Amino acid sequence: MLQNDIDFLILGGGCSGLSLAYYLSFLPNNFNILIIENKLLYNNDKTWCGWRINNHAFLSCCKTFWYSFYFKKANPYYSIITSSIPYENIRSIFFYKKVLNRIQNIYNIKSYNNKIINIKEYNGYVAVKLTNGKYKNARWVLDTTPKPINFSSYSPWKYQTFFGIELYSTKNFKFFSTPYLMNFYINKYLQYNQVNFIYILPLKTNNFLFEWTIFFSKDVFFIKTLFKFYLNLQIGKSNYQILREETGHIPMAYITNKTTLKNLAQIYGCYIRTSNGFSFHEIQKWAIKCAYNISINKKLILPKISYFFIFLDYIFMKTIELYPKISLLLLTNIFYKTNSDSLIYFFTNYYKFLDLLNILFFIKPKFFLLYTIFLNLFN
Structure with missing residues (x-):
């Protein structure tokens, strides 16, 4: 040795x-x-966002957090989601x-x-x-x-690709004063069978973070080009200054x-x-x-996700892949119908039994999820 x-x-x-x-x-x-x-x-x-269920060692690194945010599926329709749990930006x-x-x-x-x-x-x-x-x-x-990951063609595990722009605007846009956690309205402009959304975080006065996210793609150039076109339409090319950019690929996989x-x-x-x-x-x-x-x-341990969550996530991701046109309906119904705190506890693995029942009851349309389960059980 x-x-x-x-x-x-x-x-x-x-x-x-x-x-x-x-x-x-x-x-x-x-x-x-x-x-x-x-x-x-x-x-x-990078920017790390998420719900703070418990206090952590890096609270001093969090400069902004919110208790309410917009969730938008169509123009001019949106919902304001309010929670007792802060959504923080680090x-x-x-x-x-x-x-x-x-x-x-x-x-x-x-x-x-x-x-x-x-x-x-x-x-x-x-x-x-x-x-x-x-x-x-x-x-x-x-x-x-x-590390590079080769996903099988059958597997629903894919990459989530994001491209973000932090900018300073010369104008004060009041409609960006509350964060948009997910804005699905951009899918109207895309003849593209993949899930796209933008989130918008007001960091301080006239300072915003816009980020475009797409499932099942690693084409950053495609996102970057469309994103800047979108910003020019929404804000005006001469009304903002780019402070920094960020991009990344997250393996949405177990x-x-x-x-x-x-x-x-x-x-x-x-x-x-x-x-x-x-x-x-x-x-x-x-x-x-x-x-x-x-x-x-004197032992190393690995992160663990329960098999129950792996199963639920597998069915959810497979349904989005098989039926991209109804995926927005699935996502929006979860946010619109479900108790906000129950949804957050479910996403962050702190759920109780009643939170789980709340999610399973309100997630719709159930037919597509059940059909995906049927396909996986009998194929």
């Missing part, structure tokens, strides 16, 4: 890797922990700074800038080869880096990760509910448990 120069190696300094390192920094351990990240500088490259740059400021003062956590070429597991340790030709050997390795749960664990997207795509708060729940298990029990 080669001599391990590291006890615990975290591959990838994104939300998952840094969250785990942050919580490890507060727990008693004498491990040598190393984070390997390819990027040289951290910037405001800028990635504040998260990065908080974690990096914390771990730079912790003697046993270091970071290293390089790119991973290969990972190989041996008996009792893992060897990681880097682009500079060096190897890093560790007792445990957690690989959080994005991913089975190869791991021995002893030395190597590979995670990517397996903490995401495929029916909603919210990840930040799920990552925090997993990172706290994983950090505790590493420090106390």
